[in-house]
Amino acid sequence: MSVLIIGAGFAGLSAGYHLTQAGREVTILEARDRIGGRVWTSHDFADLPVEFGGEMIHGNTVNTWEWVNKLGLKTLHWQKDMHAMIRTEDDQWLPIDEAREKSPALALTRSWDIAHLGEPNDDEDLETYLKRIGLTEEHLRYTQRMFANSEGDNMNVLSAKAHASLFHDRDTADGYGDHRILDGYSAYYNKLAEGLDIRLNTVVTEIDWSDTVTVTTADGKTYTGDDAVITLPLGVLQANVIKFTPELPRIKQEALEGLGMGPVMKMIYLFDEPITDPSIGVILSKQNPPVWWSPTIGQSDTQFVWTAFFSGDYAREMIALGEEQALQAGLQTLRDELGKSDLNYKKAQWICWPLDEFSRGGYSYCRPGHYDARDKLAQPTPPLYWAGEATAPHDLTAMVHGAYFTGQRASDEIL
Numbered sequence: 307m308s309v310l311i312i313g314a315g316f317a318g319l320s321a322g323y324h325l326t327q328a329g330r331e332v333t334i335l336e337a338r339d340r341i342g343g344r345v346w347t348s349h350d351f352a353d354l355p356v357e358f359g360g361e362m363i364h365g366n367t368v369n370t371w372e373w374v375n376k377l378g379l380k381t382l383h384w385q386k387d388m389h390a391m392i393r394t395e396d397d398q399w400l401p402i403d404e405a406r407e408k409s410p411a412l413a414l415t416r417s418w419d420i421a422h423l424g425e426p427n428d429d430e431d432l433e434t435y436l437k438r439i440g441l442t443e444e445h446l447r448y449t450q451r452m453f454a455n456s457e458g459d460n461m462n463v464l465s466a467k468a469h470a471s472l473f474h475d476r477d478t479a480d481g482y483g484d485h486r487i488l489d490g491y492s493a494y495y496n497k498l499a500e501g502l503d504i505r506l507n508t509v510v511t512e513i514d515w516s517d518t519v520t521v522t523t524a525d526g527k528t529y530t531g532d533d534a535v536i537t538l539p540l541g542v543l544q545a546n547v548i549k550f551t552p553e554l555p556r557i558k559q560e561a562l563e564g565l566g567m568g569p570v571m572k573m574i575y576l577f578d579e580p581i582t583d584p585s586i587g588v589i590l591s592k593q594n595p596p597v598w599w600s601p602t603i604g605q606s607d608t609q610f611v612w613t614a615f616f617s618g619d620y621a622r623e624m625i626a627l628g629e630e631q632a633l634q635a636g637l638q639t640l641r642d643e644l645g646k647s648d649l650n651y652k653k654a655q656w657i658c659w660p661l662d663e664f665s666r667g668g669y670s671y672c673r674p675g676h677y678d679a680r681d682k683l684a685q686p687t688p689p690l691y692w693a694g695e696a697t698a699p700h701d702l703t704a705m706v707h708g709a710y711f712t713g714q715r716a717s718d719e720i721l
């Protein structure tokens with residue numbers, strides 16, 4: 307029994323690994339000239355690995371640790387709060403802990419002590435919900451900066467029911483904290499890919515699933531399999547650039563309408579010297595980009611990398627500026643926040659996932675009134691099986707370990 311897998315990101319590699327372990331013949335078709343998908347470790351940007359996409363392991367008990375431990379990879383617990391400076395809404399520049407003590411509105415975006423104020427309605431967006439339960443404009447601005455930015459888009463397009471359930475400081479079933487793989491995520495995805503038949507530069511254009519599966523690629527070749535695992539990013543599925551024959555059933559169309567692909571981006575800068583007190587690893591700006599961290603803090607004595615992470619209107623604004631001007635605008639934000647008007651970088655990289663034709667966005671979010679959209683996208687439609695971060699349960703979506711989980715799930719379904 308043979309299986310075609312579309313996409314060699316974490317979902318596809320996980321499906322490939324688990325199916326191969328079970329003795330299935332697997333071929334993975336990948337459009338890019340590299341594996342990893344939205345996880346992309348650069349080994350030449352700086353003198354240590356820099357992540358252009360997925361970066362942290364969120365939680366200390368998630369499935370990623372099985373591999374990290376098996377491979378003996380080095381990790382660092384990223385205690386970002388201990389090293390963060392924030393520009394508060396009233397324009398003070400403070401260590402985050404002090405800012406939280408001074409501002410109840412900011413403290414709330416950590417404690418999320420709001421359940422007693424009322425539960426979200428099914429069709430409410432996050433902004434409407436938070437206003438209804440009495441949060442102020444100041445609360446909302448902090449929520450956009452400190453929470454919605456990492457959920458992938460503006461609060462007014464996020465389902466309150468789906469996203470408010472994620473309000474926590476990640477001390478959950480996934481364990482605590484954010485962790486960085488010092489060897490780079492590539493050490494993990496390269497190992498997962500070992501021995502798999504992966505065809506790079508193979509852009510799938512048509513999937514005929516009328517009986518078994520026949521896939522046509524941009525260069526006119528065809529591949530056949532008894533089953534296929536579709537791990538295409540939500541943005542690619544929504545763009546209708548792949549022809550399915552027969553058309554996908556209504557339930558899949560409903561799923562695609564119920565989810566949004568967040569415009570999530572990074573701009574990464576390399577400096578010759580520390581740009582802050584060397585103990586500072588995170589900058590939370592009132593300007594755009596709002597969130598910055600240094601992956602090199604404590605790791606390199608010669609090169610100092612800062613990553614800006616942003617989504618929603620922050621990203622739309624940068625995309626409208628274009629690459630060169632956006633990189634300058636980011637630098638200006640750092641100059642303003644640090645009070646260093648002559649700050650300059652050695653090298654900078656813009657990573658625009660929304661304009662990347664093989665992802666068409668950063669990661670998925672759930673729209674108001676569509677709480678079941680992820681389940682609908684995940685439902686098997688044999689001989690097609692569905693994986694990828696957008697098909698993960700709400701608490702696993704938009705994460706590497708969630709993508710891995712969905713690949714394993716699709717493998718189990720086929721088996």
Ligand SMILES: Cc1cc2nc3c(=O)[nH]c(=O)nc-3n(C[C@H](O)[C@H](O)[C@H](O)COP(=O)(O)OP(=O)(O)OC[C@H]3O[C@@H](n4cnc5c(N)ncnc54)[C@H](O)[C@@H]3O)c2cc1C
Nearest residue numbers: 313315316317337343344360361362510694695705706709
């Ligand atoms: C900026 C950013 C930061 C992030 N930070 C984190 C983080 O810190 N921690 C975390 O856990 N997660 C993070 N994530 C999320 C994580 O990266 C994703 O959830 C995960 O990598 C998705 O894996 P996937 O296999 O579902 O999709 P992908 O990795 O996108 O894999 C899908 C594959 O399909 C391929 N493909 C697309 N079109 C075609 C086609 N026509 N034919 C053939 N192949 C095709 C793509 O090239 C891709 O390789 C981040 C994501 C972004 C964008």
